[in-house]
Amino acid sequence: MNSAHPAQNGNSPRPPGLTRKSSSPLMPAYMVSAPGKVIVYGEHAVVHGKAAIAAAISLRSYLLVTFLSKSRRTVSLRFPDINLDHTWNIDDLPWAAFSDPTKKKYYYDLVTSLDEDLVEAIQPHITCVSPHIPEQQRRIHQNSAAAFLYLFLSLGSQKSPPCVYTLRSTIPIGAGLGSSATIAVCLSAALLLQIRALSGPHTDQPPDESALQIERINRWAFVGEMCIHGNPSGVDNTVSSGGKAVYFKREDYSKPPIVKALRDFPELPLLLVNTRQQRSTAVEVAKVGALKKAHPRVAELLLSAINDVTESAHSLISAEDFDPDDPAALKYLGELITINHGLLVSLGVSHPKLERIRALIDHAGIGYTKLTGAGGGGCAITILKPEAIAHPTDTTNGHQTNGANGHTPKGKSPILQDLERKLDAEGFEKFETTLAGDGVGVLWPAVLQNGSGEEGGEEIDQEKFLNAEGDKGIEALVGVAVSRREEEGEVREGWKFWRP
Known part of the structure; x- marks a missing residue:
C-alpha cells in the first residue's frame, strides 16, 4: 500500500513548538x-x-x-x-x-x-x-x-x-x-x-x-x-x-x-443458487461470438429466439390487464424461463453444475429454473411456484423481511426443505430473495436513526463497517432492509432512494 508523508506534499518542516495542528x-x-x-x-x-x-x-x-x-x-x-x-x-x-x-x-x-x-x-x-x-x-x-x-x-x-x-x-x-x-x-x-x-x-x-x-x-x-x-x-x-x-x-x-421501466414486474420469491464455479464474463461472451462467426445463421436464430422469449414476457407484463397474482400469468412467465435456459444451453454457455441444480429443482417440481448472467458457472435462478411455499415470505412496502441474505423464511414446505438439504449436501450456496426492489440509495450522513423518534442515532464509522462479520453482519449494521424488520425490533430509518 502506498502512503503519503506531509513532506512529500510540499509541506516544509516546522520548528519545534509550531507543529501543525491536525485539521x-x-x-x-x-x-x-x-x-x-x-x-x-x-x-x-x-x-x-x-x-x-x-x-x-x-x-x-x-x-x-x-x-x-x-x-x-x-x-x-x-x-x-x-x-x-x-x-x-x-x-x-x-x-x-x-x-x-x-x-x-x-x-x-x-x-x-x-x-x-x-x-x-x-x-x-x-x-x-x-x-x-x-x-x-x-x-x-x-x-x-x-x-x-x-x-x-x-x-x-x-x-x-x-x-x-x-x-x-x-x-x-x-x-x-x-x-x-x-x-x-x-x-x-x-x-x-x-x-x-x-x-x-x-x-x-x-x-x-x-x-x-x-x-x-x-x-x-x-x-x-x-x-x-x-x-x-x-x-x-x-x-x-x-x-x-x-x-x-x-x-x-x-x-x-x-x-x-417495468413497474408492474411481479415481486416474486426467488431461489438463487450459486454453483460456486468461477467463470469469466468475457470468456463466455467470446464463446457466443465465436459460435456466431462459425455458424452465423444458426447462432442468429438462437439469439432471435431468445429475443422472442423476452418480448413475449414484456408484452404480458406491459399489458393493461396484467395481474401479477394470476397463476396463469406466473405459469406463462415460468415456461418462458425454461425455454430461455434451453436456448442458452444451445449457445454453449451452461455448465454441468448449472445442469445439476436444474435437475434437482425440476425433480422437486417446485419452480422454473434457468442460468442467469454469463453462464459457465455462476448462479441459477428459480421462480418458485405458489404451491411450493407453505407460507409466502412476508413483505413490507415491497421489500423482503425474511429470507434475504441467507435468513431462513418461516413455514417452508417439506419439499423445499428437502431440496435445500440436497443443495447443501452437494456444496451449492443458496439465497432466498425477491425481485424488483429499490435501486441506488443514499445514507447522508452515515447515521441510522432508531424508530422511537429519539434524538441521534447510530453513526456508521469505518471501524464498525470493517468489523461487521459476513453478510449477516453487514445487513444488521447498515442493511437497506433493516428498518423494515419490525418483528425483529430493528426499526431504523435513514436510507433514501430515487424512485422514478
Whole structure:
C-alpha cells in the first residue's frame, strides 16, 4: 500500500513548538448502496442488440465514504471482502490528461467509449496495485482500481478532498449477479454526490427529476463497467441504478439504449443458487461470438429466439390487464424461463453444475429454473411456484423481511426443505430473495436513526463497517432492509432512494 508523508506534499518542516495542528475532516461520512441483479430473460442476446429483462434483487453492495483532514492529500480504496487496500497521493495522479480540453468530460455527458489516452495515463497507477498476489485476484483488484481512478479523475479535480472509499458487499463475486456493476454504481453515485451534481433523493422529489438523477449515475456507472469488462451491455448498471425491473435493448452503442421501466414486474420469491464455479464474463461472451462467426445463421436464430422469449414476457407484463397474482400469468412467465435456459444451453454457455441444480429443482417440481448472467458457472435462478411455499415470505412496502441474505423464511414446505438439504449436501450456496426492489440509495450522513423518534442515532464509522462479520453482519449494521424488520425490533430509518 502506498502512503503519503506531509513532506512529500510540499509541506516544509516546522520548528519545534509550531507543529501543525491536525485539521478536521471536511465533511461527515456518508454511504451509498446499490442492488445486485438477475437477468430474468435475454442474457447473451442483449450483447448482440437483442432485448433483455433484468430485475434488482435484495443482495446489495454498500460504500462508505470517509473524509480525511485536508492536509492528508491521499485517496484510498478499501474492499476488505477481496483484501484490496490501496492508497494514492492525490497530487501524483494524472490530472493534466483528464483536464485536457479535448478530453474533458462533464458530469452530464454521455460517454460511450473509453479514451485510450486516458486509459494509458492511469496505467502506472493501476499496475502498482497488489502486484504480488495471484493473477486472478490481481486482475480483480486492478479492474476495481481502474474503474475507481477513471471515475475519480473524470468527475473530480486536483482539489478533490482526501477520502477513504470502503466497500462491503453481500453479493457473491463472479456469479452473474452484477457485483461489478454495483461497485460502479456506488462509486458513480458517491463521486457525483461529492461534486454536488445530484439532487435528492427526498420523498417529495418529482418523478422526472428522480429519473434524471438515476440517469446521471447510470451513465458514469457504465463508464466504470467499461473499465472492468471492456464491452458491457449496460444492462447490469442500468438495473442496479434504477432498481425494480427494466426492459433493455442497445442496438447502437453510439446512442443511449432503449430502457423501459417495468413497474408492474411481479415481486416474486426467488431461489438463487450459486454453483460456486468461477467463470469469466468475457470468456463466455467470446464463446457466443465465436459460435456466431462459425455458424452465423444458426447462432442468429438462437439469439432471435431468445429475443422472442423476452418480448413475449414484456408484452404480458406491459399489458393493461396484467395481474401479477394470476397463476396463469406466473405459469406463462415460468415456461418462458425454461425455454430461455434451453436456448442458452444451445449457445454453449451452461455448465454441468448449472445442469445439476436444474435437475434437482425440476425433480422437486417446485419452480422454473434457468442460468442467469454469463453462464459457465455462476448462479441459477428459480421462480418458485405458489404451491411450493407453505407460507409466502412476508413483505413490507415491497421489500423482503425474511429470507434475504441467507435468513431462513418461516413455514417452508417439506419439499423445499428437502431440496435445500440436497443443495447443501452437494456444496451449492443458496439465497432466498425477491425481485424488483429499490435501486441506488443514499445514507447522508452515515447515521441510522432508531424508530422511537429519539434524538441521534447510530453513526456508521469505518471501524464498525470493517468489523461487521459476513453478510449477516453487514445487513444488521447498515442493511437497506433493516428498518423494515419490525418483528425483529430493528426499526431504523435513514436510507433514501430515487424512485422514478
